[in-house]
Amino acid sequence: xxxxxxxxxxxxxxxxxxxxxxxxxxxxxxxxxxxxxxxxxxxxxxxxxxxxxxxxxxxxxxxxxxxxxxxxxxxxxxxxxxxxxxxxxxxxxxxxxxxxxxxxxxxxxxxxxxxxxx
Amino acid sequence: xxxxxxxxxxxxxxxxxxxxxxxxxxxxxxxxxxxxxxxxxxxxxxxxxxxxxxxxxxxxxxxxxxxxxxxxxxxxxxxxxxxxxxxxxxxxxxxxxxxxxxxxxxxxxxxxxxxxxxxxxxxxxxxxxxxxxxxxxxxxxxxxxxxxxxxxxxxxxxxxxxxxxxxxxxxxxxxxxxxxxxxxxxxxxxxxxxxxxxxxxxxxxxxxxxxxxxxxxxxxxxxxxxxxxxxxxxxxxxxxxxxxxxxxxxxxxxxxxxxxxxxxxxxxxxxxxxxxxxxxxxxxxxxxxxxxxxxxx
Numbered sequence: 001x002x003x004x005x006x007x008x009x010x011x012x013x014x015x016x017x018x019x020x021x022x023x024x025x026x027x028x029x030x031x032x033x034x035x036x037x038x039x040x041x042x043x044x045x046x047x048x049x050x051x052x053x054x055x056x057x058x059x060x061x062x063x064x065x066x067x068x069x070x071x072x073x074x075x076x077x078x079x080x081x082x083x084x085x086x087x088x089x090x091x092x093x094x095x096x097x098x099x100x101x102x103x104x105x106x107x108x109x110x111x112x113x114x115x116x117x118x
Numbered sequence: 119x120x121x122x123x124x125x126x127x128x129x130x131x132x133x134x135x136x137x138x139x140x141x142x143x144x145x146x147x148x149x150x151x152x153x154x155x156x157x158x159x160x161x162x163x164x165x166x167x168x169x170x171x172x173x174x175x176x177x178x179x180x181x182x183x184x185x186x187x188x189x190x191x192x193x194x195x196x197x198x199x200x201x202x203x204x205x206x207x208x209x210x211x212x213x214x215x216x217x218x219x220x221x222x223x224x225x226x227x228x229x230x231x232x233x234x235x236x237x238x239x240x241x242x243x244x245x246x247x248x249x250x251x252x253x254x255x256x257x258x259x260x261x262x263x264x265x266x267x268x269x270x271x272x273x274x275x276x277x278x279x280x281x282x283x284x285x286x287x288x289x290x291x292x293x294x295x296x297x298x299x300x301x302x303x304x305x306x307x308x309x310x311x312x313x314x315x316x317x318x319x320x321x322x323x324x325x326x327x328x329x330x331x332x333x334x335x336x337x338x339x340x341x342x343x344x345x346x347x348x349x350x351x352x353x354x355x356x357x358x359x360x361x362x363x364x365x366x367x368x369x370x371x372x373x374x375x376x377x378x379x380x381x382x383x384x385x386x387x388x389x390x391x392x393x394x395x396x397x398x399x400x401x402x403x404x405x406x407x408x409x410x411x412x413x414x415x
Contacts, residue, residue, distance in 0.1 A: 002253040003203035007238035009246060009283075040249050040283040049354050050281030050317065054246070056349055057280075057358075061243040096240050100197060100208060101169040 004032040008041065013058065014096060018051035019044060059092055062105060069106030090116070123303075123335060123382035124227060124271045132383045133157040133190065134411040137338075138183075140165045140176040141392035145183070147400045151407055158190045160387045163219035164197060164212075171208070171215025184223055192336065192385060193225035193269070194305075197241075200261050200274055201234040201248040206241070209264075216268045226384075227271035229305040229336065232258065232296075233279075249283040250292040255299055262300040273303035273335050278310035278317075278342070278359035286320045290328035303335035306380070308372045309342050309365070313357035322372060334380040339365050339373060339410055340389040361391040364402040370409070377413060386410050 008025055015021040025031065026042055033041070044051065066088065067074040077084040091112050099105035135158030136151060145152065152159075161180065168174035184191055195216070199206055220228055233245025248254045258274070265272045274296065282289070293304055306329070315322040341363030347353040365373075365388075377383070388410060390403045 001203075002249070002251070002257055003237065005249060006201075006203050006234050006246075007240075010234075010237045010240050010242050013242070013246065014240075036251060037249060040251075044281060044283070047281035049350050049352055049356065050279075052350055053280050053345060053356055054244075058243045065243075097243050098239065098241050100241055101167065103169050 001032045001034070001037070005037045005041065008033075009044075011096075012044075013051055013054045015055070017048075018055065019048035022051075058097060062092060062097055062099075063088055065099065065102045065105040066109055067102075069102030069104070070109070073106065073109070087113075123384055131414050133385045134407065134414055135160055135190075135192070135385050135387040136407065137162075137194070137387055137389040138180070139392045140180060142176075144390075144392035144395060147395060147397060148403065151400075151404050152187070155404075155407060155411070156189065157411075158192065158385050158387070159184060159187070160192050160194050160385075160389075161219075161223055161225075162194045162196065163216060163223070164195055166219070167215055171211045173218075181222055190226050191223045192387075193220050193223065193228040194275075195228070195230040196245065197235045197243075198230045198261070198265070199235040199245075200230045200232055200265075201245070201254060201258050202236050202261065203234070203253075203257050204237070205261075205264075206236040213264065213268060216265075220269050225269060227273060227303070227335065228265060228269040229273035229275055229303075230265065231277055232274040232293075233277050245277055247277070247279040247281065247283050248292075250285075250288050255292065255295045258296050259300040262296070262302050266300075271303065271335075272300075273305040275305040275307050275338065276310050276314075278307075278313040278357070280317055280356055282314075282318055286314065286318045287325060287328060290325060290330070294330035294333070297330050297333040302333075303382075304330065304333045305336045305338060306334045306376065307338035307340070307359075308369045308376065309338070309340045309361075310359050312366070312369050312372060313342055313359050317356045322368065323375075326372060326375065331376075331379040332382055334376070334383055336385045336387060337373065337376060337380070337383065338387055338389055339369065339406065341365050341369075341406075361389050362394060362399075365406045365409075373410070373413065386414060 012022040136156040166177040
């Protein structure tokens with residue numbers, strides 16, 4: 001099923017080690033995939049670098065969005081980049097991407113930090 | 119059935135255009151190119167939006183600029199989710215925004231990146247590769263039909279995929295099936311093609327040879343960059359479609375070979391993303407523009 005393939009592929013692209021994660025998922029055998037889709041995904045084991053780089057690009061785009069979405073966060077990034085990146089990484093690891101617009105990413109980040117503070 | 123390209127008339131040569139970002143410094147820096155040379159402008163409505171696809175900062179001034187310049191405009195999108203198996207929750211608002219802006223900017227056609235952007239409630243932030251399957255052709259066709267309600271002339275752009283589902287050389291056939299089934303056009307991004315072929319170890323000419331050339335409506339020209347070796351444990355570098363450099367030699371070669379083949383070509387658009395752009399970069403962009411324009415004359 002195309003929707004299942006897309007769900008699995010998107011989740012794989014957010015993993016630190018996408019290729020082994022994907023192969024482990026395919027071994028489970030409970031995914032609603034056709035044999036052809038399963039074969040296409042299994043072959044991505046040879047594309048580990050491309051998938052890893054995709055994850056980095058997703059993080060970069062989320063960071064750019066976040067900084068555009070909240071001027072205070074943009075100022076915090078300029079003041080201490082390393083500290084801000086550590087904050088951002090915690091957010092990215094915990095919250096999968098759902099935001100499209102900068103204000104949405106900023107709201108998701110604020111909600112995450114509020115929840116983490118309690 | 120042989121396709122018939124939209125405006126302008128086939129007797130006129132393709133127009134040489136420029137992608138206009140929502141960036142005041144870019145507009146200032148590239149002012150001579152924009153004011154005096156560009157024959158067409160490409161605009162991405164979604165970068166002018168705030169949440170809910172409402173007009174955001176820069177929307178009004180872009181509309182005013184385009185009206186003042188009075189030259190043809192084409193619309194371009196990135197995150198509609200052309201290959202999505204399921205439409206995202208934002209789809210109705212997104213379509214309303216597109217409808218409003220395609221009319222407001224007077225777009226001659228609308229193009230969108232080919233890929234899926236949403237799945238399982240998550241958003242990819244960039245278009246991800248599609249499998250070359252009948253289901254994917256059907257999904258893209260259904261989404262293109264939705265876009266055709268916004269503008270009757272729609273095109274899709276090939277991405278610079280960093281990985282591929284299936285044989286990369288089968289991709290042009292996948293494009294042809296979509297064009298045929300959806301009555302859509304291809305926006306051929308030559309740097310994306312170059313980058314993807316290099317990253318996936320495929321011969322660019324062989325990939326280009328397989329394209330449905332009679333469906334190429336528009337060409338994108340741009341530069342890109344190499345990824346940092348520190349980014350991957352293997353220290354391998356991959357070519358990125360970062361749109362932040364001069365058009366490289368292999369892309370110019372592909373462009374020269376493309377022109378006689380793309381009989382329905384209507385526009386060539388130069389792209390440069392504004393982040394980090396300097397005056398020297400603006401000079402490089404102007405030189406690339408002049409070279410492309412000369413090739414079209």
